Amino acid sequence: MVDSPIVHWFPGHMAKATRMIQEYIKKVDVVIELLDARIPRSSANPVIIELINQKPHIILLNKVDLADPAATKEWTEFLASKGITVLAIDSKSGKGNKALIRAVEQLSKPIIERWLNKGIRSRSIRTIILGIPNVGKSTLINSLAGSAATRTANKAGHTRGQQWVKIGKNMELLDTPGVLWPKLEDQRAAARLAMTGAISDDVYDLENVMKQLLGHLKDNTPEILVERYKLKPEEMENLDDILENIGRRRGCLVSGGIVDLDKARRIVLADYRNAKLGNITLDTVDEEPYYVEE
Structure with missing residues (x-):
């Protein structure tokens, strides 16, 4: 519990990024949302949920190498019980990459069928990587693409611009800046x-x-x-x-x-x-958010 706000942060580039994502999300078929497996609730951005709308949606619990395995299992089961496609991954090692590609292909099947009915056969499946800063979006894209496809930095919010990255023969990923929500009341x-x-x-x-x-x-x-x-x-x-x-x-x-x-x-x-204290997950599935009244 705290008596005063820890942070109220919504820099101009964050607001700009939100507006840009609103435009880019219209161009994709499947949305991939990256959460930090140590804090799945705290790293879930309500703004992103609003932007996704009715698009097919995959949640990735990233950095599982830093999280408590038992807690990650609980979170995976909890999110799956809500009807969400969820995978636990480690973007640095590539753990979960194949399962992610299969999940994107599975969610894209109805879209591909509509293309085929319209005589469209060559268009790639388009996905977008969404998440808060420093959650591992660029590292994931680099891992999937097999090369340093995007510039990364070990500081919050340091991916620059947006770019499409080709994954295999039939998939394209769009990287975006991390987006924090306007007001961190919790x-x-x-x-x-x-x-x-x-x-x-x-x-x-x-x-x-x-x-x-x-x-x-x-x-x-x-x-x-x-x-x-x-x-x-x-x-x-x-x-x-x-x-x-x-x-x-x-x-x-x-x-x-x-x-x-x-x-x-x-x-x-x-x-x-750096996980020198062990693998610690801070958020639990049964924990209620704590809101500070202003």
Whole structure:
């Protein structure tokens, strides 16, 4: 729980991207939505759902190598129970690529049949990759195409422009910028987006975000904190103690033996993002969103 907003972020290029996607989505047959398997609810963009309309839709839970396998299974079953085509993938290794192509082909069958009835035989199946920033869209396209087809960067929102990429003989993928929704009212989701790197590190309250991450670890997997940072039970009474003791263990000291808490926070954040704390999924299927009243 937080008392004040962590982030309100909707840069001009995000608004422009939304308008562009509204136009591009008219040109595609199947929509592929990429979610972060660690935060399937927090990384699902309501704006994208609105833009999809009635198009055939596939949800991909990406970065499964960083997520808890049991939680990924729960999320896959939960989404499938809603009638959604859902696959768990790892865009870096290519895990799930073949299943994705088969799913696109399956959802495209009615469209292909309509083409054949009209005498159209040569047009490729067109798909679009949608998702929030830094969820792995460009990496997925590179993997599917077998080459560096799009420029990627390890920062939120750094894919430039849009481009069609040919996949095999009968499929084209359109890459798009990541799109965050206009107003992040669900501050727990905002914090988790920040934890995973979907929100740029310079636009959120690091102290607040890290309190939520440490709180999650303390409540759900305290053994991870003990093992990773060599903490003793008496050093884990509260979140402030945990952070300060992590800082001491990692040498985050300034003059006078005072712990540089900001440096300690960044160490824990990097450890989470790099899976050095293990495979941790933050969103659960039975968790209700937390909304902050303004």
